[in-house]
Amino acid sequence: MPGMAHAGWKRATSDNFLVYSNGSEEGLRKFAAKVEAFDSLLRLVTRLEAPPAPKRLEIYLLRDQASIHRILGRAGRNVSGIYLPNMSGALALVPRSEGSDKYDLDGETVLFHEYAHHFMMQYFANAYPPWYVEGFAEYYSTAEVDSDKGTASIGKPAYHRAYGLNLSAPFPIKRLLSDDPNPRNGQEGDAYYGRAWLLTHMLSFSPPRKGQLTKYIDAYANGVPAEKAATDAFGPISGLEEDLKRYLVARKMAYRQLSGLSIKGASIMIQAVSPAEDALIPERLNLMTGIEEKEADGFISKVRREAALYPDSPYAWDLLAETEKLTDNEKGVAAADERLLQIKPDHIPALLRKAAALADASGEAEDEQAHWKAVRALIVKANRADNDNTVALFRYYQSYRDQG
Known part of the structure; x- marks a missing residue:
């Protein structure tokens, strides 16, 4: 890439x-x-x-x-x-x-x-x-x-x-x-x-x-x-x-x-970005602007290698979680988010990805009400971290639509 x-x-x-x-x-x-x-x-x-x-x-x-x-x-x-x-x-x-x-x-x-x-x-x-x-x-x-x-x-x-x-x-x-x-x-x-x-x-x-x-x-x-x-x-x-x-x-x-x-x-404040951001901004831009299917595997491998160099960086693990989604690698996304939430328990994208994965598994739930309550608990935690986060607000509404 x-x-x-x-x-x-x-x-x-x-x-x-x-x-x-x-x-x-x-x-x-x-x-x-x-x-x-x-x-x-x-x-x-x-x-x-x-x-x-x-x-x-x-x-x-x-x-x-x-x-x-x-x-x-x-x-x-x-x-x-x-x-x-x-x-x-x-x-x-x-x-x-x-x-x-x-x-x-x-x-x-x-x-x-x-x-x-x-x-x-x-x-x-x-x-x-x-x-x-x-x-x-x-x-x-x-x-x-x-x-x-x-x-x-x-x-x-x-x-x-x-x-x-x-x-x-x-x-x-x-x-x-x-x-x-x-x-x-x-x-x-x-x-x-x-x-x-x-x-x-x-x-x-x-x-x-x-x-x-x-x-x-x-x-x-x-x-x-x-x-x-x-x-x-x-x-x-x-x-x-x-x-x-x-x-x-x-x-x-x-x-x-x-x-x-x-x-x-x-009033403009200028600061150097973190070492992880400094190394990974190009990859984030590549991901945001689109990765061709034939290049996905190579790109994922590259991000995995580079993210591993910054084991305590929320930026690196968030990028890795989003990158793993390119090939629908649910286990890879979950592993990246697990590490991310260890570093930063209120990391909004990680909470919302975890909520989405849990919502997708609702058909396997024994107690549907308890399952959706757990989904919304993650979304609410994300919302409390940032009341203006539009994705959290949308996911909360979506959870009721998906529950039916």
């Missing part, structure tokens, strides 16, 4: 993020401050006053795109960065290096795009038209933030969508506004993202269309069919199409400059 050259990993902890890097401490601090400034920007423009979410987003800063490609294997040959949502917490992989020119889709643009999705669904969960979900993320992906001055600009051109907007066939406006736009291939996908950005930008800045986007989003969220919500808010779709074409070729595009972003650089 391809890995990464060893270097000293460090972790930056801020209000909303856990950022890991095997690069310089200065670069790590600057990046953590920048993503916090981006979060502050989104809070400012959406007027959000809610506190940070209990679970921080994990971001792994890798050296360059080639490092990401090595982690992802063949599936990641053209990937500039990746965001992986998960019930136990989302993570993102982005390169420290920038694109070669402004038309490249670089890691920061990908991260801002995906964090905009994360932010929207975390704090403003609602029914949105599919094109606007992507248009919102594309619109904010081009933001420029200065974490030292607390300033930002939004609405800058999406140069990384220039090809899809100018050289591909325009994505049909009626399909764009439908409930199922469904781009059929990569070229259509590029055109779709480009037009979603362009329409969001036009509706945000064009004076004649002021207020239309809010009216449209509200109608759609209240169950008005997609086509009617669009025509009620925008007028004839043919007119919207013509305006969009003219907007694309306009000599200038407006953007907004903002100030007053929260500056949090001083």
